[in-house]
Amino acid sequence: MLGQWDNIMNFLMYAGVTLPMLALGIVIFMVTTPYNEYRLIREGANTDDPVKFAAAKAASHDLGGKILGLSLVLASAIYHSVSLWDLVVWGILGIVFQIIVFYLFELITPFRVVSEIPKGNVAVGIFASRLSVATGLLMAALISY
Template sequence: MGGQWSNISNFLLYLEVSLPLLGIGIAAFMAITPYKEFQLIGDGDEINDPRKFASAQAAAYTLGGKVLGLSLVLASAVFHSVNIIDLTIWGCIGIGAQVILFYLYELVTPFKVTNEIPKGNVSVGILSAFLSISIGFLLASLISY
């Protein structure tokens, strides 16, 4: 039974570090977009306004993809870290890489993602979500290498 308490304390310690890292990653993404994701999503219940409804969907897709992509990176960092400091370092590297790659995506597309989401371009939101998830998988595997 004594070994279980050690596992539980490690679980709680890693949870205590990884959840704030996820929050920092989400906050970083929300800080670099000119629109307010939660406001767009919250305003999406107005079904009489198709633009608000579409904007909410687009924002939910893109933010959800970013959360999932960040979670993949952090899960790999947790799995492969040798201690909490290692987790923190690799988590921060993963968050930074995700943000940099978002800027690269914004740069190479023929449209501006940050302009299309508030306009309700759901297709851009879905593409952004899949890209964030794909980048998350790629970065997660790089952490394990």
């Protein structure tokens, strides 16, 4: 057991950096979109309004995909980093890259993602989610290169 203390301390240090970075990423994602994902999700939870219900589903897909995408980047950064500083750099790049891809997606689509999700377009929320996961997966692979 005494030989594990270094591993336990390493785990705690990396968790102490990674979990706040994930939370920071979620906050940044929410600040950079003109709609409030939590509000849409909360309003759609206890309602009979089909638009609010659909908006909650679209927002939860969108935000969930961003969280999964960033988690993939952070997991790869943890695995491949040589220091906590290295993890922070890759985590920040992952957050920035996710935001850039979201707005590139916004620019090249014939519809406006930022207006479709609050209107309850679940298909757009799912598509945005999958794009975020794919972006995170690619970023995770790029970190390991």
